[in-house]
Amino acid sequence: MYKNAQTDARGQTGIVSSVATIKDVAKAAGVSFKTVSRVVNGEKRVGPEARERVNQAIRELGYKPSLAARQLAGQRSYLIGLVLLGSGISYISRMMIAMGSACRDKGYNLITATLDYHQHMASDIVSINFSARPDCVILTPPFCNDQRILEHFERANIAVVRVAAVTPGYGLTVPVNEEPCALELMRHLIGLGHKRIGMIAPPLPLRASEARLVAYRKAVAEAGLEEDPALVIRGDFSFAAGVSATTSLLALPQRPTAIFASGDEMAAGVLAEAARLGYRVPDDLAVAGFDDSPIARMVFPPITTVHQPVRDIARAAVEAAINPDFKPQPFDYKLIIRGSTDGSRQHCLEPYPF
Amino acid sequence: MYKNAQTDARGQTGIVSSVATIKDVAKAAGVSFKTVSRVVNGEKRVGPEARERVNQAIRELGYKPSLAARQLAGQRSYLIGLVLLGSGISYISRMMIAMGSACRDKGYNLITATLDYHQHMASDIVSINFSARPDCVILTPPFCNDQRILEHFERANIAVVRVAAVTPGYGLTVPVNEEPCALELMRHLIGLGHKRIGMIAPPLPLRASEARLVAYRKAVAEAGLEEDPALVIRGDFSFAAGVSATTSLLALPQRPTAIFASGDEMAAGVLAEAARLGYRVPDDLAVAGFDDSPIARMVFPPITTVHQPVRDIARAAVEAAINPDFKPQPFDYKLIIRGSTDGSRQHCLEPYPF
DNA sequence: TTGTAGGCGTTATCAA
DNA sequence: TTGATAACGCCTACAA
Numbered sequence: 001m002y003k004n005a006q007t008d009a010r011g012q013t014g015i016v017s018s019v020a021t022i023k024d025v026a027k028a029a030g031v032s033f034k035t036v037s038r039v040v041n042g043e044k045r046v047g048p049e050a051r052e053r054v055n056q057a058i059r060e061l062g063y064k065p066s067l068a069a070r071q072l073a074g075q076r077s078y079l080i081g082l083v084l085l086g087s088g089i090s091y092i093s094r095m096m097i098a099m100g101s102a103c104r105d106k107g108y109n110l111i112t113a114t115l116d117y118h119q120h121m122a123s124d125i126v127s128i129n130f131s132a133r134p135d136c137v138i139l140t141p142p143f144c145n146d147q148r149i150l151e152h153f154e155r156a157n158i159a160v161v162r163v164a165a166v167t168p169g170y171g172l173t174v175p176v177n178e179e180p181c182a183l184e185l186m187r188h189l190i191g192l193g194h195k196r197i198g199m200i201a202p203p204l205p206l207r208a209s210e211a212r213l214v215a216y217r218k219a220v221a222e223a224g225l226e227e228d229p230a231l232v233i234r235g236d237f238s239f240a241a242g243v244s245a246t247t248s249l250l251a252l253p254q255r256p257t258a259i260f261a262s263g264d265e266m267a268a269g270v271l272a273e274a275a276r277l278g279y280r281v282p283d284d285l286a287v288a289g290f291d292d293s294p295i296a297r298m299v300f301p302p303i304t305t306v307h308q309p310v311r312d313i314a315r316a317a318v319e320a321a322i323n324p325d326f327k328p329q330p331f332d333y334k335l336i337i338r339g340s341t342d343g344s345r346q347h348c349l350e351p352y353p354f
Numbered sequence: 355m356y357k358n359a360q361t362d363a364r365g366q367t368g369i370v371s372s373v374a375t376i377k378d379v380a381k382a383a384g385v386s387f388k389t390v391s392r393v394v395n396g397e398k399r400v401g402p403e404a405r406e407r408v409n410q411a412i413r414e415l416g417y418k419p420s421l422a423a424r425q426l427a428g429q430r431s432y433l434i435g436l437v438l439l440g441s442g443i444s445y446i447s448r449m450m451i452a453m454g455s456a457c458r459d460k461g462y463n464l465i466t467a468t469l470d471y472h473q474h475m476a477s478d479i480v481s482i483n484f485s486a487r488p489d490c491v492i493l494t495p496p497f498c499n500d501q502r503i504l505e506h507f508e509r510a511n512i513a514v515v516r517v518a519a520v521t522p523g524y525g526l527t528v529p530v531n532e533e534p535c536a537l538e539l540m541r542h543l544i545g546l547g548h549k550r551i552g553m554i555a556p557p558l559p560l561r562a563s564e565a566r567l568v569a570y571r572k573a574v575a576e577a578g579l580e581e582d583p584a585l586v587i588r589g590d591f592s593f594a595a596g597v598s599a600t601t602s603l604l605a606l607p608q609r610p611t612a613i614f615a616s617g618d619e620m621a622a623g624v625l626a627e628a629a630r631l632g633y634r635v636p637d638d639l640a641v642a643g644f645d646d647s648p649i650a651r652m653v654f655p656p657i658t659t660v661h662q663p664v665r666d667i668a669r670a671a672v673e674a675a676i677n678p679d680f681k682p683q684p685f686d687y688k689l690i691i692r693g694s695t696d697g698s699r700q701h702c703l704e705p706y707p708f
Numbered sequence: 709t710t711g712t713a714g715g716c717g718t719t720a721t722c723a724a
Numbered sequence: 725t726t727g728a729t730a731a732c733g734c735c736t737a738c739a740a
Contacts, residue, residue, distance in 0.1 A: 019487075019511075021733060032711045037735065045709055067486045068425035069733035072716045077422065078485075086451060087706065089648040093447030097440060097468050104467075109486050111463055114451050131432075132421045132463050133373075157373075239652045240703040265652060272654035272701055294443040298593045298619060299653055300626035347626055349594040352441065375717055386727045391719065399725055423717030426732045711740075717732105724727075 020061035028057035040065055067109070071133075079109050080321050081130045081137035081158075083149070086114035088237060088265065090293035095140060098314035105315075106322055108135075117142060126152040136161060136321035139171070141207055161320045163313060164208035172320050174313065174328050178290075179211040179218075181306045181333035185288055186219030188304070189258045192341060194286060195225055198249040198256035199232045200242060200266050212262040212290055231256055235266050242269020250277060250285075257285060258341070264289035264296040267303045271340065287340040297348040301339025309333065374415035382411035394419055421463070425487075433463050434675050435484045435491035435512075437503070440468035442591060442619065444647035449494060452668035459669075460676055462489075471496060480506040490515060490675035493525070495561055515674045517667060518562035526674050528667065528682050532644075533565040533572075535660045535687035539642055540573030542658070543612045546695060548640060549579055552603040552610035554589045554596060554620050566616040566644055585610055589620050596623020604631060604639075611639060612695070618643035618650040621657045625694065641694040651702040655693025663687065 022040075026033035031050055038046045039054040046054075057063070071077045082099050084092050096112060103110040111132050120127070126149055130137070136159040143149050144162035150170040153160045160171030189197055199216045202209040213232070220227055230252055235241030242261055246269060249256055261267035267289030271281060279285045281301055289296055292307035309331045316328040339345040376394075380387035385404055392400045393408040400408075411417070425431045436453050438446050450466060457464040465486050474481070480503055484491070490513040497503050498516035504524040507514045514525030543551055553570045556563040567586070574581055584606055589595030596615055600623065603610055615621035621643030625635060633639045635655055643650055646661035663685045670682040693699045 023733080033734085034711055035709090038710085041735085047709060050709085064483075064485060064487075066426070066733050068422045068431070069716090070735075071422035072420070072426055072718085073733075073735040074716090075735090089447045089706065090443050093443045093450065096447070096450055096466065100466055100468065107485070109465055112450070112454055112466070113458075114454065129418075131418060131461070133418075238705075240701075240705075243701055243703065268652045272652070272656075275654040276700060295649060295652055298622040298626070298649055300629040302626075346630060347594075347597055349597065351592075351594075352443065377717080387718090388727055389725090392726090395719085401725060404725085420717050423732090424719075426734085427717075427719040428732090429719085709740105712738085714735105714737085716735085720731080721729085722727100723729100724725105 019066075020063040022063070022065070024061055025054065025057045025063045028061060029053040077133055077135045078107065079111055079130075079132050079134035080318060081128075081132075081134035082110055082112045082140075083128055083137060083143050084112070084114055084140045085142070086116045090265070090295050091291065094293065094310045095314065098311045099138065099318065102311075102315045102318040106318055108318065108322065115143065120146075128152065130158075133158075135159060138163060138317045138321055140164070141209065142204070144173075145206055159321065159324070161317050163317050166206060166208050166210075172324060174317050174320055176208050176313065176331055177211065178208060178306070178333060179215045181335055182212045182215030182290065183219055184335045185290070185304070185306055186215055186260065187223075188335065188337065189260065189286060189288060189341065190219060190223045190225070192258070192286060194256075194258040196228070196231060196254060196256040196258075197225070198245075198259040200235045200245045200259065200261040200263075200270070201232055202262050203234055203236045209262055209290075212260075216260060235261070235263075237263040237266060239265045239269040239272070242266030243273045244269075246270045246273040250274070250279070258288070259285065260288045260290075262290050264291045264293040264303055264305055267305070267340070268295050268299050271299055271301075271303070282339065282341050282343050289340075292334075292336055294352050296336075296338070297350075297352070301343075301346070302348040304338045304341040305336050307334040307336050373420075374417040376417070376419065379408065379411045379415055379417045382415060383407040431487055431489045432461065433465055433484075433486050433488035434672060435482075435486075435488035436464055436466045436494075437482055437491060437497050438466070438468055438494045439496070440470045444619070444649050445645065448647065448664045449668065452665045453492065453672065456665075456669045456672040460672055462672065462676065469497065474500075482506065484512075487512075489513060492517060492671045492675055494518070495563065496558070498527075499560055513675065513678070515671050517671050520560060520562050520564075526678060528670050528674055530562050530667065530685055531565065532562060532660070532687060533569045535689055536566045536569030536644065537573055538689045539644070539658070539660055540569055540614065541577075542689065542691065543614065543640060543642060543695065544573060544577045544579070546612070546640060548610075548612040550582070550585065550608060550610040550612075551579070552599075552613040553586045554599045554613065554615040554617075554624070555586055556616050557588055557590045563616055563644075566614075570614060589615070589617075591617040591620060593619045593623040593626070596620030597627045598623075600624045600627035604628070604633070612641070613639065614642045614644075616644050618645045618647040618657055618659055621659070621694070622649050622653050625653055625655075625657070636693065636695050636697050643694075646688075646690055648706050650690075650692070651704075651706070655697075655700070656702040658692045658695040659690050661688040661690050 022033045138161045144165040145167045154170040162173045164176045165173045201213040233245040289303045289305040296303040320326045376387045492515045498519040499521045508524040516527045518530045519527045555567040587599040643657045643659040646659045650657040674680045
């Protein structure tokens with residue numbers, strides 16, 4: 001930390017707190033402030049000894065470039081906006097944490113806006129307002145597929161990265177493919193001997209998560225199971241949706257012996273309603289979710305699910321936000337088998353991998 | 355959105371995207387840009403008609419002041435830093451959402467840093483680094499009681515607001531008092547006839563949450579119940595801690611018939627372990643938590659708990675961050691009785707109140 | 709390889 | 725009640 005040039009009793013610089021500027025560093029290093037700028041920005045054309053002197057001065061003064069000044073003078077804001085759903089607790093915190101650290105790693109800052117989905121749909125204006133003017137805004141489902149929001153940022157001339165988008169439109173898309181692992185999950189259930197499997201599908205077809213339903217159908221078909229439309233109910237990813245779908249599914253004349261919920265919160269709802277009705281999981285009813293959100297391991301039995309590589313997705317999104325030419329690699333989804341399908345497994349006590 | 359002065363076919367300003375500056379507004383309103391600045395900043399000394407013309411120009415041009423420029427020229431950054439624990443999913447997302455919207459309401463932006471507690475304790479430097487230079491940093495437990503962190507920000511000359519702090523030190527404290535409601539919760543359990551109540555206490559005495567244990571002891575004493583130290587086990591607020599404490603408590607020669615966990619995730623651990631061991635909740639074992647985090651309603655039975663007024667706390671913290679003279683009012687904690695103590699209550703399906 | 713001039717969009721100061 | 729002018733700290737040009 002730099003102090004103003006007030007000499008104190010120890011003959012050192014004083015404690016009147018201030019912040020070192022690029023000129024202070026330049027003076028201390030005996031170079032022009034432009035040279036300091038070059039060092040800070042990692043430009044090549046700096047003599048090695050000048051660079052060393054500058055770096056030392058930076059360390060000594062605790063110099064940190066002013067974001068505000070860089071924003072104003074340069075063209076970049078070093079800010080990335082993130083828009084995500086203002087509900088569904090576990091998903092948003094994972095994304096926030098992952099995006100935040102991905103941004104920090106790249107020298108960027110994350111500004112977050114959470115949006116209520118119903119409120120947004122009901123309103124005729126796009127209420128997202130980043131007064132901080134980020135270089136880029138990252139949109140996650142369901143907003144990444146919202147044409148109005150895309151146009152909003154296009155008009156504002158702000159770059160957009162769309163995570164798991166499925167519709168065409170403005171911005172760069174970071175694609176995901178959930179189908180293979182969802183298929184693996186379904187084969188796991190079928191391999192356990194289940195013949196009638198209920199599905200709590202995503203709310204709308206126009207989402208990447210629809211792949212979970214597609215996988216369900218493929219698996220049912222490939223195993224030659226009966227394709228009963230009554231076994232498929234759509235839900236809005238909430239706990240309540242899981243509960244109510246389960247009430248319906250278990251009331252069917254031929255009830256399913258397993259339920260695949262396309263989100264862990266809904267799967268928790270399945271578990272809760274099953275418990276209320278006295279079904280034992282997994283013996284009477286096997287349950288599977290999707291996401292591997294923290295809730296999946298805080299219920300009993302813990303939920304078999306598909307782990308979303310949120311960190312990798314976040315890193316790719318930030319990378320794409322900074323470098324428009326970035327080509328993301330396919331992400332590594334992973335089947336996690338737990339007690340809700342396999343009775344021999346009990347609590348999952350490992351710390352949650354953010 | 356303001357467009358640069360390129361006349362298009364319709365005779366309107368063109369579509370070369372740019373952003374309106376204060377000078378553009380001044381030109382459009384026929385005043386000096388300083389007058390615009392006065393209007394934007396809500397200063398008094400502006401003529402009513404000038405003000406009206408400026409406001410209209412602002413609307414027409416879609417003018418938004420540049421945060422970067424304000425930061426550079428003014429003394430405020432319009433940024434508030436938030437430091438919170440990088441684990442315990444539900445708590446952090448609630449805080450983030452609440453702080454974020456509280457900041458937005460005040461025209462500030464929120465920058466977030468999540469810190470791993472163990473990593474922080476093991477490291478000899480404070481690794482929080484807000485390159486965005488916020489005006490103020492809000493610290494939540496357990497970091498609000500960390501002397502090193504306080505000194506770090508004091509040296510950096512950054513204001514600090516400490517939410518629920520109990521130790522003295524640098525910065526403003528937003529105090530909370532959890533004892534009355536924790537007492538109410540204990541009385542509820544005792545009122546149900548429980549004589550031996552297990553307690554899963556907070557990890558360390560030096561926290562505001564210690565009030566939960568204090569309340570436990572008071573309630574036990576005032577009801578004349580046996581004060582058995584074996585009934586009190588400390589936990590680190592994790593699901594796993596809830597599980598392991600429950601294993602111990604239920605193995606006692608005289609097992610408790612109710613367990614008060616000082617956090618909902620731990621209470622979920624109690625529920626899970628009780629289920630594994632075949633105890634029925636609440637008939638064989640009543641369970642209560644604290645926080646009213648989302649997890650409390652996504653398990654079966656849903657958990658009786660104390661609702662933390664996170665929104666109010668967040669608002670107060672932001673208010674204190676902006677205005678050092680702000681005096682927060684006591685917060686309104688609330689007992690929420692659910693199925694884990696009252697068998698007549700089933701799922702809680704209301705949308706979560708952020 | 710290094711340095712100088714100019715400007716980014718706002719607020720602060722002082723004058724009109 | 726208004727307005728001109730000088731910062732703020734840095735980056736982009738261009739020049740040496």
